Amino acid sequence: DTGVSQNPRHKITKRGQNVTFRCDPISEHNRLYWYRQTLGQGPEFLTYFQNEAQLEKSRLLSDRFSAERPKGSFSTLEIQRTEQGDSAMYLCASSLGLTPYEQYFGPGTRLTVT
Amino acid sequence: GQQVMQIPQYQHVQEGEDFTTYCNSSTTLSNIQWYKQRPGGHPVFLIQLVKSGEVKKQKRLTFQFGEAKKNSSLHITATQTTDVGTYFCAGWRSGGGADGLTFGKGTHLIIQP
Numbered sequence A: 001d002t003g004v005s006q007n008p009r010h011k012i013t014k015r016g017q018n019v020t021f022r023c024d025p026i027s028e029h030n031r032l033y034w035y036r037q038t039l040g041q042g043p044e045f046l047t048y049f050q051n052e053a054q055l056e057k058s059r060l061l062s063d064r065f066s067a068e069r070p071k072g073s074f075s076t077l078e079i080q081r082t083e084q085g086d087s088a089m090y091l092c093a094s095s096l097g098l099t100p101y102e103q104y105f106g107p108g109t110r111l112t113v114t
Numbered sequence B: 001g002q003q004v005m006q007i008p009q010y011q012h013v014q015e016g017e018d019f020t021t022y023c024n025s026s027t028t029l030s031n032i033q034w035y036k037q038r039p040g041g042h043p044v045f046l047i048q049l050v051k052s053g054e055v056k057k058q059k060r061l062t063f064q065f066g067e068a069k070k071n072s073s074l075h076i077t078a079t080q081t082t083d084v085g086t087y088f089c090a091g092w093r094s095g096g097g098a099d100g101l102t103f104g105k106g107t108h109l110i111i112q113p
Helices: none
Strands: A005-007 A010-013 A019-024 A031-037 A044-050 A053-057 A065-068 A075-079 A088-095 A109-113 B004-007 B010-014 B019-025 B029-037 B044-049 B055-058 B061-065 B071-076 B085-093 B101-103 B107-112
Touching: A005 A088, A010 A019, A019 A088, A019 A109, A031 A075, A044 A065, A044 B101, A075 A088, B004 B085, B010 B019, B019 B029, B019 B085, B019 B107, B029 B071, B044 B055, B044 B061, B071 B085
Parallel strands: A010 A109, B010 B107
Antiparallel strands: A005 A019, A019 A075, A031 A044, A031 A088, A044 A053, A065 A075, A088 A109, B004 B019, B019 B071, B029 B044, B029 B085, B055 B061, B061 B071, B085 B101, B085 B107
């Protein structure tokens, strides 16, 4: 399968713990995006990378969230000191090109904070 | 910040009826994209509109971008059970900015056979 992959698919953690998610984009895609989606809502933009550079970060993103894409390939999203409000589906998407174009979404990581 | 609103939130139709969802942005958009998400699935890209007044068709789906580049619509003719899902519009604000791609809340299409 040459699509976007995300790991793990599900994560249950206790409040206050740190979690890290991984996204592997389509190999030739230079842009990578992270979104958060809660039930009944559209995906909410978190941040995006062009190659290894993090170009934009949502103003709503808490400083407990950090993302990296060290070699311009896979990316990780870390949430520190998780809160129950962090429970959501975390989606990764990738796209090719310098201008906004179609994004290919991965299956997501569902986070449950207890 | 930028807001993208979609109506209706839910739409029940009989199979074979037409369906339309509307998308409105509080700011001018550089482009608008439409995605479909099946229950339990992830968003899948349908189309991108860039030009003012642009109309694009994909089989039974017709997409429009408003003249002011602040609104858009998706129309499905003669719905089929395979059309079930949530349709999202998503827009990039003109000039870029830290909001990235802003999605609407989606319209859930429910089809009764």
